[in-house]
Amino acid sequence: xxxxxxxxxxxxxxxxxxxxxxxxxxxxxxxxxxxxxxxxxxxxxxxxxxxxxxxxxxxxxxxxxxxxxxxxxxxxxxxxxxxxxxxxxxxxxxxxxxxxxxxxxxxxxxxxxxxxxxxxxxxxxxxxxxxxxxxxxxxxxxxxxxxxxxxxxxxxxxxxxxxxxxxxxxxxxxxxxxxxxxxxxxxxxxxxxxxxxxxxxxxxxxxxxxxxxxxxxxxxxxxxxxxxxxxxxxxxxxxxxxxxxxxxxxxxxxxxxxxxxxxxxxxxxxxxxxxxxxxxxxxxxxxxx
Numbered sequence: 001x002x003x004x005x006x007x008x009x010x011x012x013x014x015x016x017x018x019x020x021x022x023x024x025x026x027x028x029x030x031x032x033x034x035x036x037x038x039x040x041x042x043x044x045x046x047x048x049x050x051x052x053x054x055x056x057x058x059x060x061x062x063x064x065x066x067x068x069x070x071x072x073x074x075x076x077x078x079x080x081x082x083x084x085x086x087x088x089x090x091x092x093x094x095x096x097x098x099x100x101x102x103x104x105x106x107x108x109x110x111x112x113x114x115x116x117x118x119x120x121x122x123x124x125x126x127x128x129x130x131x132x133x134x135x136x137x138x139x140x141x142x143x144x145x146x147x148x149x150x151x152x153x154x155x156x157x158x159x160x161x162x163x164x165x166x167x168x169x170x171x172x173x174x175x176x177x178x179x180x181x182x183x184x185x186x187x188x189x190x191x192x193x194x195x196x197x198x199x200x201x202x203x204x205x206x207x208x209x210x211x212x213x214x215x216x217x218x219x220x221x222x223x224x225x226x227x228x229x230x231x232x233x234x235x236x237x238x239x240x241x242x243x244x245x246x247x248x249x250x251x252x253x254x255x256x257x258x259x260x261x262x263x264x265x266x267x268x269x270x271x272x273x274x275x276x277x278x279x280x281x282x283x284x285x286x287x288x289x
Contacts, residue, residue: 040098040206045107056189108133132158158185171233220261231280241273
């Protein structure tokens with residue numbers, strides 16, 4: 001009997017976790033390692049006519065995949081199914097990966113329907129980019145943290161400039177390409193430099209989502225011949241005596257046209273001391289001080 005008792009003690013010491021081994025987890029199984037978090041999922045919505053109308057949204061999805069992001073392509077009518085999948089994934093995840101949507105034309109409208117459906121379940125959308133949505137696109141819902149519309153106000157097909165909902169508190173930018181010649185609705189996603197700018201914006205949000213602190217809504221028209229720059233929102237500053245939009249732009253390291261276009265003021269116009277000026281900003285860069 002004594003020998004059996006001693007044998008049990010030896011076995012218990014042999015099987016027990018040691019200081020060099022793995023100790024049991026407090027409050028649960030010790031084998032609860034979570035899988036590596038997904039950087040984010042980008043939901044890409046094609047326009048009416050799908051890939052036959054234009055292959056550009058599929059090209060954007062392929063470029064996103066090449067950057068290591070998960071990207072799904074859907075026709076503009078197929079927004080409810082991916083919306084439900086996004087809701088289910090968000091509720092399942094402990095570490096919340098980014099939810100991002102981009103669409104062209106009626107596909108841009110679908111990104112807003114997608115976001116509105118997620119709002120009903122209390123699920124946020126980190127970033128939406130719309131490319132020349134229609135003029136009947138719904139307002140941007142309040143669960144969207146960051147919204148950028150890239151369009152041409154001269155387009156009859158498309159030409160939509162969605163407005164934020166009353167309770168929207170995120171970052172909002174409207175970028176008009178009316179000064180770019182030949183940017184018809186169908187071909188707008190193929191504008192020189194646009195896809196790279198969009199993909200960089202999406203990748204920055206997916207890799208390190210920005211906290212929602214809001215900002216001043218901005219709208220600007222890109223000057224003809226300038227490379228496309230996508231700002232996210234604005235910060236209000238007070239001009240010093242004798243400053244101009246151009247000198248303010250130089251102070252914040254941006255082109256003079258940016259401050260001029262956002263404020264609708266000539267770049268060399270003198271400003272009185274204390275005049276409120278909106279300085280555009282890109283998230284991930286220091287805010288204006």
